[in-house]
Amino acid sequence: MRRGPFRDGVFTSALHEPRTAVVLGRWLGGALLVCFLTGLTSHLLQNPPTWLAGMLPSRPVDGYRVTQGLHVISGVAAIPLTGAKLWTVYPRLFEWPPARSALHALERLGIAVLVAAVLLELFTGLLNTLQWYPWPFPFRQTHFWLGWLATGGLLVHLAVKAPLVARHWRRAQAPAVAGRRGFLASVGVAVGAVTLTTAGQTVPWLRAVDLLAPRRPGSGPRGLPVNRTAAQAGTVAVPADWQLEVDGPRPFRLTLAELRELPQYEAVLPIACVEGWSVSARWSGVRVADLLARAGAPPGSAVRVTSLEAEGPFRVMEMPAPYAEDPLTLLALALDDEVLSPDHGFPARIIAPNRPGVLQTKWVARIEVVR
Structure with a gap:
């Protein structure tokens, strides 16, 4: 028994x-x-x-x-x-x-x-x-x-x-x-x-x-929560001579001032993270498709984006062609008409439609055309 x-x-x-x-x-x-x-x-x-x-x-x-x-x-x-x-x-x-x-x-x-x-x-x-x-x-x-x-x-x-x-x-x-x-x-x-x-x-x-959720939309710089801060990524001090490197058939480099002189576009897109929280925001910057066209990227090209952060599983991000060519995909320079804060990816970050937040790369250093 x-x-x-x-x-x-x-x-x-x-x-x-x-x-x-x-x-x-x-x-x-x-x-x-x-x-x-x-x-x-x-x-x-x-x-x-x-x-x-x-x-x-x-x-x-x-x-x-x-x-x-x-x-x-x-x-x-x-x-x-x-x-x-x-x-x-x-x-x-x-x-x-x-x-x-x-x-x-x-x-x-x-x-x-x-x-x-x-x-x-x-x-x-x-x-x-x-x-x-x-x-x-x-x-x-x-x-x-x-x-x-x-x-x-x-x-x-x-x-x-x-x-x-x-x-x-x-x-x-x-x-x-x-x-x-x-x-x-x-x-x-x-x-x-x-x-x-x-x-x-x-x-x-x-x-x-929203009493028990771990994230409160509206918190964080500019009312947008942050999962990985600049301090955590080791990118607090962005080099004074920072330039965006775009590598393709016709490679080029642009300073932040030169990026701001290019045609600027706005897009209202959400940051949606794997933890379940999401917040829409108004972003402005340069279309990734325009940068690829200037670099001589063939139609249907994907891109590889590299961040300034020293390490991390998403330091290098692959972006398939449907996203890279979408007119809403931006190399964002501003959030709600204000310069990006360090925690939101200063000097530049990727923002694209229908993408996980971990793939909206912050602190962008390099964009490379890949097939």
């Missing part, structure tokens, strides 16, 4: 039953699916395979803002849903004996992998919104592969449990259980509460109730 908190007869709630688990599973599965698809979109925009890079769209301008906002919103919503789902089914997780056959052992191993992958994915993702990485492994790569592992485990679990799910899918098929409606309603309220109090960092009309 087992003893302790998992002994026989200890699970007394009537809500440890299939219908409740199926309803919560539908909600959780929807949240995880949205989270996976939008996370995959973010990964492809940041690390596109060669065959896809030239097909990435620069419009709509708010595309990444929407998809990454949904990614973080659905991920946050999945946290209380996962807790409620595990509470409902946890008596089955500790059933005895742990394996009744080889097939049953494989099923339980799959459940263990699924639960571990989902918990680790949500935990690391939540800490990423806080920009806190207390682990030795690289976040982006680990988060990406955990997403595949969790999604694959979920599909296998659904395939195994399909007959049980089908029997309890409709309310009329399930026997009435006291407290089920109240429990599901309380879970719905919890999910709604954490969503409403965190989604304001990317949904403008929810900013009044």
Whole structure:
């Protein structure tokens, strides 16, 4: 006989039953699916395979803002849903004996992998919104592969449990259980509460109730939050003789004064970051397409942008042709008609539509034409 908190007869709630688990599973599965698809979109925009890079769209301008906002919103919503789902089914997780056959052992191993992958994915993702990485492994790569592992485990679990799910899918098929409606309603309220109090960092009309989000839009220089400051990047002191180097068939260099003498354009574009926050701002500067034309870049050319920062995973950024040729893509020199602050990328930064914030390179030193 087992003893302790998992002994026989200890699970007394009537809500440890299939219908409740199926309803919560539908909600959780929807949240995880949205989270996976939008996370995959973010990964492809940041690390596109060669065959896809030239097909990435620069419009709509708010595309990444929407998809990454949904990614973080659905991920946050999945946290209380996962807790409620595990509470409902946890008596089955500790059933005895742990394996009744080889097939049953494989099923339980799959459940263990699924639960571990989902918990680790949500935990690391939540800490990423806080920009806190207390682990030795690289976040982006680990988060990406955990997403595949969790999604694959979920599909296998659904395939195994399909007959049980089908029997309890409709309310009329399930026997009435006291407290089920109240429990599901309380879970719905919890999910709604954490969503409403965190989604304001990317949904403008929810900013009044943005109480729990790690970032408050409107903070930072010129009302624009900053993830990586000039001090953190080691670019506080920009060389007095700074020049932009443009390398192509007809290479040239331009001082900041010469850049300001070129035709200037404005664009209202968002900074949308992987942590889920986004803010639109009015930028002005020189069109990247004009710089490439002056350098003799052939049509369809991509660019490689290098920052002044000494090191960092995005010090060198590749920009596919659809972005480089878009008339809204600027080498920005000003924000809201004021010279860029050091934290916003002085003397010049890239701003492009439908791009992750980490690819909006600050402190630009060099633009190179690549095919």
